Amino acid sequence: MLKIENLHVSIKGREILKGVNLEVNAGEVHAIMGPNGTGKSTLASVIAGKDGYDVTEGNIIYKGKNLMDLSIEDRAREGIFIGFQYPVEIPGVSIANFMRTALNEIRQYRGLDPLNGAQFLKLMNEKKKVVELTEKLSNRSVNEGFSGGEKKRNEIFQMAMLEPTLSILDETDSGLDIDALRIVANGVNQLKSPDNATIVITHYQRLLDYIVPDVVHVLFDGKIVKTGPKELALELEKRGYDWIKEEYEQRKLS
């Protein structure tokens, strides 16, 4: 589904990603871990198509298409979803209006009829249950005045609404209390299917207790320096990143 080959990315002339290789297939869950500032969010942003990121080398192929040829919105319409580490507040745009516009533009792109008001409300009420949202969303602005945890929950609600093929969840666990973590992780698991794939970016094993990854990657110094089974996350939790760094330095030397 997703194939990243030797991806080099610079921001304002500074190279952040220095040759990332990653392949994700339908039905898989991948975890990406790694120390702060090593380029995890950058990778998510490049996949989303954010301005200001120069791909100097390499490719991102998604469902056989070169992602770089697609606009931000077309990537989303092709089924890519980013759960942001820091979701922005958009005062004055109601969540309902936001989601309805998004859903209907995606449907139009795919040649489907728009949902009418009643159909949309029904869908929204169904999807709210995925993340156990009880409050009315129709008159709340997108993320405005939301707590950190509420914002993350709202990201997964949006994911449930848009039913993406490839979701990249950037530190969705940060800021969540213990119950919310379980709820959000449950939501992600409910949305899992053999046809879609998820990449979770996280610093903590506790999320991976719920969302069990098939593969764990460690991103360091702009590269994926280690890939392993889910047990790798446990090992990182115990031992930290120093041994990874050492391994990496030694490999560089030899």
Place this chain on the structure above:
Amino acid sequence: MKPFDEYSKQLKNYTLQQQPDPYLPVEEYFTCQVANMGSVMLPLLNGWYVHKDSHLTRYENGVVAGSLKAAIQECPELVDAHLNQLAAEDKDDLTASNETQYTDGIFIYVPDNVKVPQPFQIVSLVNSREDLLVQTRNIIHVGRNAELSLIQCDDSSKYGKTFLNIFTGIFLEENARLHYYKTENKEAESLLFHHINVYQKRYSFFLSNAITFNAGYVCNNIHVNLNEPFAEAQLYGLYLVDKTQHCDNRIKVLHNCPDCKSFQLYKGIMDDDAEASFHGHVVVQPDAQRTNAFQTNRNILLTDKAKINTQPFLEIYADDVQCSHGATVGQLDDEALYYLRTRGIGERSARKLLMFAFANEICQHVDIQALKDRLSDMVQRRLDGELTICDQCMMHNADNGHLIFPIDPTKL
């Protein structure tokens, strides 16, 4: 912004209508079709109060409303003091010409302790083949502990050029509350000056919310005098202008005594060659301690040729005050735009959503639900290019459709 005397020189090019039009059936011509407004209509045609028999209505609860000219005749004890107070004020050329030339206008008197249940709605229509000068004077009095919501629609129909020069005096007694909503739906050939003087006593509350949907030249002047402690004024404005339209908002708030509050939020979107200006002047007098005064003016320019001149200005002579002012001229929030697009929303729709959100903030400060919904809908359609003026007046339905100037969000 041109000085007033440039405009006042033009007054002579317009004809003042000396007599009211022959009676028009109010129900037929002055019907506001906005659902659930439930308002009491106060119709003005070419500056004259329209009536069949009664120039002035006295309601059971003691409210008096109707023609100012009639009120001067029939109840001078309610009017004269206010007129005299206005006469004693400093005047510019336009307010001076209004004082000597006004033909008629609206008078509303709300007695002490009366909370008027339904909003009053002034619909001022201009419909003439001549280049018409309209000099209107309104007096609004809200008594102690009394409350009123007032809507004013300034509309024009087709035909000649018009110069409207409106002066409104608002007198709020102790603990009175007035919510004053205005929509300005003028055509490109028209000049509209509206000068409002507000005098507030202890604990009174004044809210003004003026939305300019379309205009040739519009100038909204508001002078608020916070004359006794604990009075509060909230002033909101929105101007959506394109083509060669021009809209000025000139605000002056005088904090003349301690413990008063004033708040201003004005927003605008300018497209094509449109121009707008905001002059917000707050004066905090030496003994006006514990003043709270805030003013903000935010603008979006859609073209290089569109112009905004923004001058928020605080003049503070007291030391124990909380005041702030700020102005922005800019673009939409890139991060928000990005976020919307990552959800599959195209760039054009995303911009529209954000522009609507920007403008609609002003509509949120409307307490009449039916009006709020209507204004939001009009803002949406104005930005979509589907409408430039309110189309829910009978007068407009006759010549619908020839005033479409879309604001184009793709130009951002």
